[in-house]
Amino acid sequence: MSQVQSHDSESSARGDHAARLYHQPWPSDWWLRRASFTLFMIREITAVFVGGYAIFLLVLLFLPAGAFQAAVQGPVSAFMHVIVLVMALYHTVTWLNLTPKVLVVWRGEERVNPILLTAAHYVGWIVLSLVIVGLVVFLAGGGA
Amino acid sequence: MPRSKEVFWWSLFSAGGVVSAFFFPATIIITGLAVTLGWVTAEDLHALVQNPLVRLYLFVLISLPLFHAAHRLSHLTIDLGLAHARRPSAIVCYGAAIVGTLLAAVGVITGL
Amino acid sequence: MADENAILEVFRYQPDQKSEPTFQRYEVPFHEEWVVLDALNYIKDHLDGTLSYRWSCRMGICGSCGMMVNGDPKLTCSVFLRDYHPQVMRVEPLRGFPVIRDLVIDLDDFMNKMTEVKAWMIPKEERSIEQGEYLQSPAQLARYRQYSTCINCTLCYAACPVYGRHTEFVGPAAIALAQRYNMDSRDGGYEERAETLFDEHGVWMCTFVGDCSRVCPKNVDPAAAIQQAKVSATKDFYRSLVPWGKRRTET
Numbered sequence: 001m002s003q004v005q006s007h008d009s010e011s012s013a014r015g016d017h018a019a020r021l022y023h024q025p026w027p028s029d030w031w032l033r034r035a036s037f038t039l040f041m042i043r044e045i046t047a048v049f050v051g052g053y054a055i056f057l058l059v060l061l062f063l064p065a066g067a068f069q070a071a072v073q074g075p076v077s078a079f080m081h082v083i084v085l086v087m088a089l090y091h092t093v094t095w096l097n098l099t100p101k102v103l104v105v106w107r108g109e110e111r112v113n114p115i116l117l118t119a120a121h122y123v124g125w126i127v128l129s130l131v132i133v134g135l136v137v138f139l140a141g142g143g144a
Numbered sequence: 145m146p147r148s149k150e151v152f153w154w155s156l157f158s159a160g161g162v163v164s165a166f167f168f169p170a171t172i173i174i175t176g177l178a179v180t181l182g183w184v185t186a187e188d189l190h191a192l193v194q195n196p197l198v199r200l201y202l203f204v205l206i207s208l209p210l211f212h213a214a215h216r217l218s219h220l221t222i223d224l225g226l227a228h229a230r231r232p233s234a235i236v237c238y239g240a241a242i243v244g245t246l247l248a249a250v251g252v253i254t255g256l
Numbered sequence: 257m258a259d260e261n262a263i264l265e266v267f268r269y270q271p272d273q274k275s276e277p278t279f280q281r282y283e284v285p286f287h288e289e290w291v292v293l294d295a296l297n298y299i300k301d302h303l304d305g306t307l308s309y310r311w312s313c314r315m316g317i318c319g320s321c322g323m324m325v326n327g328d329p330k331l332t333c334s335v336f337l338r339d340y341h342p343q344v345m346r347v348e349p350l351r352g353f354p355v356i357r358d359l360v361i362d363l364d365d366f367m368n369k370m371t372e373v374k375a376w377m378i379p380k381e382e383r384s385i386e387q388g389e390y391l392q393s394p395a396q397l398a399r400y401r402q403y404s405t406c407i408n409c410t411l412c413y414a415a416c417p418v419y420g421r422h423t424e425f426v427g428p429a430a431i432a433l434a435q436r437y438n439m440d441s442r443d444g445g446y447e448e449r450a451e452t453l454f455d456e457h458g459v460w461m462c463t464f465v466g467d468c469s470r471v472c473p474k475n476v477d478p479a480a481a482i483q484q485a486k487v488s489a490t491k492d493f494y495r496s497l498v499p500w501g502k503r504r505t506e507t
Contacts, residue, residue: 020271021354021362026420028225033327037417040465044216044223050164051213053172054206058244060175060193061202061251068193069186073179081176088168095165098464101480102158102487109395129170136174140188150460151493154486219463225421227461 043094049087096121153215153238160212167205199252206248210241262286262341264295266307267348269355277355279346280304286341293321293332296347296359309359316473319409323359324348329414329471350414352423366410369426372452373434378445396441403436403481405474412468412478418461425461426452428468428478435481438488450489459485 027033031041056071063071071077099121100114179186192198214237221229261283269277282303284295293311300307311321314333321332326346337345353361383390412428413419419427434453437443452458462482469479 017356021356022269022271022277023354024349024351026225026351026417030417030420031223034467036467036470037465041223044220044463047213047216050160050168050209051217053168054164054209054213055244057171057175057202058206058248058251061199061206061248061255065187065190068190069179072175072189073186075180078176078180081172085169085172085176088164088172091161092165092169095161098466098483101477102483104480104484106395106399109398111398125166128166129173132167132170133173133178136178136189136192137183140184140192148454148456148458148460150456151454151486151489154460155490155493158486158490222418222422222461223463223465227422227424 039094042090046087046091046094049084050091053084053088092125096125153211153234156208156211156241157215158212160208160210160215163204164209164212168209171205194255196252196255199255203248203252207241207245210244211238214238214241260286262290262295262337263344264292264299265344265346266296266299266359267346267355268307268358269349270306270357286337288336288338290337291333292323292325292330292335292337292340292345292347295337295345296332307359308357317407319407322350322409322411322414324351324414329411331409331411331473334473350410352414352416352420353410361410363410365423366408366413366427366430369430370408370433373426373430374445374449374452375430375433375437377437377440377443378448380442380444390442392441399441400436400439403432403439403476403478406433406436406476406478407474409473411471411473412476415467415471417465417467418463422457422461424457426455426458428462428482429476431459431462431485432476432478432481435485438485450492453485454489459489462486 031037060068060071096118100117103117105112105117174184174189178184179189193202218230218233218237221227221233262285264282264284265279266282267277268280282295282299284298284303287294291314293314296307296309296311300309309321309323311333312318313320316331316334319331322329323332324330324347325332325335326340326343327348329350332347347359349355349359349361353363353365356362379390406429408429410429412432416425416428419425431453434449438446438449454460459482462479464479464483466479469477472478
């Protein structure tokens, strides 16, 4: 019986404690309050452009010749593509820079230098990009 | 508490992140600037896209980045302090990515 | 010898007197070699004995003197008045936590999280004293060493925009410590921790803002630990799908 009572008084003391706590508000514009937070938010927003471009590629699959050719040239298309390119590059740079946080390579007791890992990824990306553009220009030109 | 199914979505997010990081800039230059800059003609580019291997490449570049974007956008609810909307937004975002993937598969197959 | 004063605006919350917090301004002698905690101790000893705050070691080990200084989570024993002076220093309790009184925060939620993720060694095999110690090579130690230096100061929670609004998130330090034990060659508790760690309020809630790693006074890099935990959960998941995949035993 006395155990039950002491349990009761303890829980009411806890309830009292909880009621007296002050809960600090978190600013809803937190991502504007520090440059790194804003850069983070831009990184997340690149997803809109990445998703948008994927949808554009999807549409290209279905477009008849005339509409396809209109979609890949002209000032409006070029302008939209430049905006998407800037956001895609931002995604690429942030993604590659964060890679060593996710991917840890060990050589015995030593961790492979993260900068080396990032640098290797950058080299791979640039080579790959040149190959893709080169291949398309070569193939498309040669195929005509 | 059961383990979350998010492990599956996260794997697609990160695969899509890698694919879009490595392949998107070059592909954007091709579809957006190559014709305008006179590197290729629009007719040649259209002919190239009818190639089965190119269509398979485009399928990968459509599907995985859609899941990447879907994951980031649905997680935006957490950053904005709206975690209660996490599940509905996940259904909408991943659902759209699934529909996009199916459409891309149709596009690739009918074009073969 | 101080011939000028440093100014602190200190968060005061005294629920027995007032239900809303206020800021109180104090002037303390400015010394080159004083840390912010020295100024708080000066206030307590000479100006206002009612000020409440936690501190112990004064040397960045105990992890109890964490507070917001001008909006940034800091160990007050490790930041100097000269880092801010002549700017006014605004000292507040760590953000994201409920405040008990003045600068003292309620750590119950954090302590529960450490229990939930089982942030302790769960030996792979029980050994008797006669069988001797659990051996580990330097290479095996290197895998988790960085994550083992956490001092539970909770600065990472105060920095985390996810935890700030969603206290159900397991959070940086608890995940980093769970990962520390998961990566320990002597530990066999991966499956036990997985329930909490890979629950929807576990690693998946992290959007990788990365501020936890910036504010960590011990370079634990909790953000990296969380992403690596996601990777190991993913490997585990795909291994479980294929018949030849064996369950994960070590990283």
